[in-house]
Amino acid sequence: MNNVIQLSEIFGWMSLINIGLLSIASLALVWMKDRISAIHGRLFGVEPAALKVLYINYLAHYKVLIFMFNVVPYIVLKVLT
Known part of the structure; x- marks a missing residue:
């Protein structure tokens, strides 16, 4: 049980x-x-017009990855404890 609590804290800080x-990037x-x-x-x-699209894609992908690999495991571990 102690490992689950430690993992939960790690994912929370991540x-x-x-x-x-x-x-900050946004x-x-x-x-x-x-x-x-x-x-x-x-x-x-x-070109600056193409950069706007690239910036939006970067932020969107980063947000999805944060939720998939940080927030969802944190919530699952919190439900387990």
């Missing part, structure tokens, strides 16, 4: 950290959209 990183893209787009456009040779 969820919190990853949701925090997702929030806010950075909202507040500094032009500056970030200019840097990424020069680095990778991508």
Whole structure:
């Protein structure tokens, strides 16, 4: 039973950290959209219009992965304890 509690705590902290990183990335893209787009456009040779789609896809995939691999196991472990 102790291992389940420890795993639950680990998944809880992983969820919190990853949701925090997702929030920071989202806010950075909202507040500094032009500056970030200019840097990424020069680095990778991508047009600003295409970068907007890439940013949305990145955030959406990251969010789904956080829920699949962090939040859902945390909820399952909390139900078990």
